[in-house]
Amino acid sequence: MTGKKARVMHKTAPVAYLTGEYPKVSHTFIQREIAALRATGQEVITCTIRRAPERDVVGEDQKAEQRATWCVLEAAKNPLRLLWAHLSALLRAPRRWFSALRLAWTSCPPGGRAALWQVFYFLEAAVLAQYLRRKGAAHLHNHFANSSCSVAMLASEMSGIPFSFTLHGPAIFFEPMYWRIDEKIARAAFVSCISHFCRSQAMFFSDRAHWDRLRIVHCGVDPARYGQRPRAGFGQRVLFIGRLDAVKGVPLLLEAFARLRPAHPGATLCIIGDGPHRAALEQQARALGLDPASVFLGYRPQAEVAALLEEADMLVLPSFAEGVPVVLMEAMASRIPVIASQVAGVGELVEDGRSGFIIPPGDVDSLAERLDRLLSDPELCRRMGAAGRGQVEAAFDIDREAAWLARLFAGQQAGALPAGLRPEAQGGTESAA
Numbered sequence: 001m002t003g004k005k006a007r008v009m010h011k012t013a014p015v016a017y018l019t020g021e022y023p024k025v026s027h028t029f030i031q032r033e034i035a036a037l038r039a040t041g042q043e044v045i046t047c048t049i050r051r052a053p054e055r056d057v058v059g060e061d062q063k064a065e066q067r068a069t070w071c072v073l074e075a076a077k078n079p080l081r082l083l084w085a086h087l088s089a090l091l092r093a094p095r096r097w098f099s100a101l102r103l104a105w106t107s108c109p110p111g112g113r114a115a116l117w118q119v120f121y122f123l124e125a126a127v128l129a130q131y132l133r134r135k136g137a138a139h140l141h142n143h144f145a146n147s148s149c150s151v152a153m154l155a156s157e158m159s160g161i162p163f164s165f166t167l168h169g170p171a172i173f174f175e176p177m178y179w180r181i182d183e184k185i186a187r188a189a190f191v192s193c194i195s196h197f198c199r200s201q202a203m204f205f206s207d208r209a210h211w212d213r214l215r216i217v218h219c220g221v222d223p224a225r226y227g228q229r230p231r232a233g234f235g236q237r238v239l240f241i242g243r244l245d246a247v248k249g250v251p252l253l254l255e256a257f258a259r260l261r262p263a264h265p266g267a268t269l270c271i272i273g274d275g276p277h278r279a280a281l282e283q284q285a286r287a288l289g290l291d292p293a294s295v296f297l298g299y300r301p302q303a304e305v306a307a308l309l310e311e312a313d314m315l316v317l318p319s320f321a322e323g324v325p326v327v328l329m330e331a332m333a334s335r336i337p338v339i340a341s342q343v344a345g346v347g348e349l350v351e352d353g354r355s356g357f358i359i360p361p362g363d364v365d366s367l368a369e370r371l372d373r374l375l376s377d378p379e380l381c382r383r384m385g386a387a388g389r390g391q392v393e394a395a396f397d398i399d400r401e402a403a404w405l406a407r408l409f410a411g412q413q414a415g416a417l418p419a420g421l422r423p424e425a426q427g428g429t430e431s432a433a
Helices: 025-039 060-067 072-076 079-092 094-106 112-135 147-159 181-187 196-204 208-213 250-260 278-287 302-311 326-333 364-376 378-395 398-414
Strands: 015-021 044-050 139-143 163-167 191-193 214-216 237-241 268-272 294-298 314-317 338-341 356-359
Touching: 015 025, 015 112, 015 147, 025 044, 025 060, 025 398, 044 072, 044 112, 044 147, 072 079, 072 112, 079 094, 079 112, 094 112, 094 147, 112 147, 139 147, 139 398, 147 163, 147 181, 163 181, 163 196, 181 208, 191 196, 196 214, 208 214, 237 250, 237 302, 237 326, 250 268, 250 278, 250 364, 268 302, 278 294, 302 326, 314 326, 314 364, 326 338, 326 378, 338 364, 356 364, 364 378
Parallel strands: 015 044, 015 139, 139 163, 163 191, 191 214, 237 268, 237 314, 268 294, 314 338, 338 356
Antiparallel strands: none
16 A cells, blocks of 8 residues: 555446546646545546646646546547447447437537537547447546536446546536536436535535435545645745636735735735736736735646745635635645635635634735734734644545545445445544435
8 A cells, every 4th residue: 555544445447537628737636636546446547528738737747647648539530430439339339329319419508509519529428438448447437517527428328337527616506507417416426526515506406316426525635745844933925826817816815915015014925826817917916016025926836836835824815716725725734824715615624713714705805904914923823724734634635535535436336325425534424315
């Protein structure tokens, strides 16, 4: 066995993992989950609908994972391969092929453009199904509930290989009927919800008869990778990590930080990440007079992010919408306090006033006040950092989450899912009803 703790080895058939783009820097948590699953003894076959742009594949580990990942569109672009995939599926199981065709029709969102995309998903599904049969996959698991999950559902129907998916949010909950998450939940062997909030949304949009297959599997981190260097004390180094687009609320952070500069002239702000709003945010920082106290570093490999977390004194994430942000787990594992918006499942990770502060989303006054408290109180930062570390170790350790997911895969293959929403080690089995 490998890793920092003994792990239960699961003797199960190969599981295929699919998502729209894999690997990529903003989906590092999926790569972590796959690595942790493999460490349990679970064989995982990685698949992606399309290749992520080269700028989004950061570090040698991601480049190696990309080389080992099979791409649906690369295979489907060959007309002969595409034709043979459908012909072989039709000859092998004609009822399943026609059933998948009917499912593609009945689950198609309204509109001509959506219908065209649904045709593409159906075409891709046969190519994926053929690949899964060739690799001996016994189960297909998809991350996210949108387009790649549509392909997974159709491939499952066409091949007879059962599928499951990880449900994240928040975007999928803005248009749940467009992506037919009710149909996907009804047909999935199980659904891995990342939080109680996420599961509640799945319950809202699905038939009650299917609620028992909605289980909670947290995204997680390896605590041993963070917070290992003793801290001499806490200073005034503020950190943000995330995509630079509208949903992350970075303009509020820049405004709040500018307000506090007179009271905290030694404070610094480091922003890690990239995205469509980077140029506008850099311009806003200059207009607020934040040079040289603020710096934009762009994307950074995971090892460098971990090192920057070791140097930071707090992390701020003033988002307008989230699932349960992995970057908060990384910061808490690094023993630093966090400030985050009260959205979706954030409150299931961050305990307000104990491991950090939770603020009303969009409220720059609250953000500035909480930031001022942390910048003014090193001892409060220390206490919150220690509490946050304990929370991650207890409920967001990637090894424990992967072991629970491996049990779900094993149970599905054996014909009966394990009982409970969460593993027993997390404080008792919770009812799935």
